[in-house]
C-alpha cells in the first residue's frame with residue numbers, strides 16, 4: 001500500500017467547540033486526516049446550550065457577534081439568511097408559538 005498514512009485525531013465532545021475545531025482541522029489539513037468526532041448526544045454541534053427545544057430560549061448574543069470564523073464576522077447571519085426553513089429575524093416571535 002502506498003501513500004501517506006492519515007493523521008488520526010479524535011475530538012471528544014461535539015458541542016459548538018468540538019464541532020468548530022473539527023471543521024477547522026478539515027479545512028486546514030495539508031495531509032490526509034482521519035477525524036473522529038465523538039459525541040454522546042444524538043446531534044452534533046448543539047451541545048447543552050443549543051439542544052433546547054423551548055422556543056423561549058433565545059440567543060443571548062447578537063447573531064453578528066457569533067460567527068464561527070474570525071475572518072468572516074457575518075458568517076452566521078449569512079447562513080441564517082440562506083436557510084429557507086427557518087423564521088426570518090423580522091418575523092414576530094409569536095408566530096413561532
Ligand SMILES: Cc1cc2nc3c(=O)[nH]c(=O)nc-3n(C[C@H](O)[C@H](O)[C@H](O)COP(=O)(O)OP(=O)(O)OC[C@H]3O[C@@H](n4cnc5c(N)ncnc54)[C@H](O)[C@@H]3O)c2cc1C
Pocket residue numbers: 012013014015016017018038039040041046047048049050058059060061066
Ligand atoms: C442554557 C445555555 C444557554 C446558552 N446560550 C448561549 C447564547 O445564547 N450565546 C452564547 O454565545 N453562548 C451561550 N451559552 C454558552 C454556550 O454553552 C457556549 O457558547 C458553547 O455552546 C459551549 O460549547 P462547548 O462545545 O464548549 O460545550 P458544550 O455545548 O457543553 O458541548 C460539550 C459536548 O461534549 C459532549 N460530551 C461531554 N463529555 C463527553 C464524553 N465523555 N463523551 C462524548 N461526548 C461528551 C456533551 O454531550 C456536549 O455535547 C449558553 C449555555 C447554556 C448552558
